[in-house]
Amino acid sequence: MSFDPIRDYPLGARRPDLVTTPAGIPLDGVSLDALREGALAADEIRATPRTLRLQAEVAHASGRTQLAENLERAAELAAVPDDLLLEIYTALRPRRATAEELEAWAAQLDGFDAPKTAAFVREAAAAYAERGLLAHG
Amino acid sequence: MVSRRFSSRATRDLRLEQLVSPVPELGLVAANGPNDPEPELGVEGGAVTRMDGRESADFDVIDRFVVAHGLDLQVASEAMSMDDLALARMLVDVNVPRSELVRLSRGLTPAKLARVIGLLDPVELMLALKKLRARRAPGNQAHVTNLKESPALLAADAAEAARRGFAEMETTVGVARYAPLNAIALLVGSQTGRPGAIRARGGGRRGATSAARATSARGRRW
Numbered sequence: 638m639s640f641d642p643i644r645d646y647p648l649g650a651r652r653p654d655l656v657t658t659p660a661g662i663p664l665d666g667v668s669l670d671a672l673r674e675g676a677l678a679a680d681e682i683r684a685t686p687r688t689l690r691l692q693a694e695v696a697h698a699s700g701r702t703q704l705a706e707n708l709e710r711a712a713e714l715a716a717v718p719d720d721l722l723l724e725i726y727t728a729l730r731p732r733r734a735t736a737e738e739l740e741a742w743a744a745q746l747d748g749f750d751a752p753k754t755a756a757f758v759r760e761a762a763a764a765y766a767e768r769g770l771l772a773h774g
Numbered sequence: 775m776v777s778r779r780f781s782s783r784a785t786r787d788l789r790l791e792q793l794v795s796p797v798p799e800l801g802l803v804a805a806n807g808p809n810d811p812e813p814e815l816g817v818e819g820g821a822v823t824r825m826d827g828r829e830s831a832d833f834d835v836i837d838r839f840v841v842a843h844g845l846d847l848q849v850a851s852e853a854m855s856m857d858d859l860a861l862a863r864m865l866v867d868v869n870v871p872r873s874e875l876v877r878l879s880r881g882l883t884p885a886k887l888a889r890v891i892g893l894l895d896p897v898e899l900m901l902a903l904k905k906l907r908a909r910r911a912p913g914n915q916a917h918v919t920n921l922k923e924s925p926a927l928l929a930a931d932a933a934e935a936a937r938r939g940f941a942e943m944e945t946t947v948g949v950a951r952y953a954p955l956n957a958i959a960l961l962v963g964s965q966t967g968r969p970g971a972i973r974a975r976g977g978g979r980r981g982a983t984s985a986a987r988a989t990s991a992r993g994r995r996w
Contacts, residue, residue, distance in 0.1 A: 700873060701908070703843065760842065764835045 713751035805892030813886035853881030913941025932963025
């Protein structure tokens with residue numbers, strides 16, 4: 638059955654067939670019993686890029702543009718390791734990174750096929766440069 | 775018998791604080807401050823050149839973000855030319871759908887939005903909030919903190935907050951390394967106060983929020 642972003646929300650209730658863990662365990666396999674039996678690792682309990690893109694479609698369809706864009710970036714970031722994300726988050730705080738460092742992070746994001754987030758980092762770098770928020774390298 | 779928690783609360787300085795009257799000239803005012811900029815939006819060739827008294831070259835990072843990701847220039851000229859009072863009345867008119875208000879609001883600059891909101895009294899603001907609320911089932915969020923960073927006290931306060939109906943809780947820590955302990959206290963307390971309540975809302979977050987934010991950027995001009 639094809640996906641209808643208005644009819645099929647919320648996904649968990651209406652289209653559980655479209656929601657899986659990163660390893661492909663279906664939604665009804667995510668249970669306390671499965672956890673007890675060791676069939677479910679902790680890092681399996683997270684959203685996949687596919688689920689997040691479907692959520693973005695839902696947001697677009699109901700006119701929530703900014704939310705949809707957030708979810709599209711989230712879909713990109715689902716593949717980026719947590720410690721790397723935290724490093725980029727820290728680099729984006731005021732005066733933590735030089736223009737070159739921010740560009741290097743953006744290039745790394747490009748490497749993870751995360752063009753929207755990379756563009757976000759480049760946009761921040763340009764704004765920081767003009768507002769004096771870059772680190773002095 | 776009064777519990778130690780309540781008797782200790784009663785002696786805290788916070789209990790002795792007075793209500794502060796607005797001092798508009800110092801900026802201590804919710805809306806209609808005398809130093810608020812005049813709403814304006816200059817657009818040339820599809821690019822914003824001026825907003826609320828500022829040239830684009832003087833935009834701070836928040837102005838830039840608003841221009842790049844918040845404003846819808848397709849609606850801006852229509853929305854900015856509307857009368858403040860007309861917009862304020864639409865916010866409390868049950869005949870005006872949320873979708874129309876959302877569409878127009880994307881074309882309004884921050885100063886214009888502030889003007890419109892400034893025309894509403896608290897009851898009208900509540901109606902506007904209800905109209906614009908995106909959630910199907912509203913839930914309120916609370917901050918649960920204490921100066922001593924005592925996990926038992928935090929858990930007790932979190933339990934009380936859940937019991938009183940808060941759907942989501944967050945904490946702020948003074949000492950960063952206590953963050954995990956505070957998060958656990960909040961989780962245990964909130965679930966004790968109203969078991970399962972927090973995960974019941976489909977649109978809300980699942981489980982108690984375990985994030986402890988150290989700093990907040992809000993309100994600072996960069």
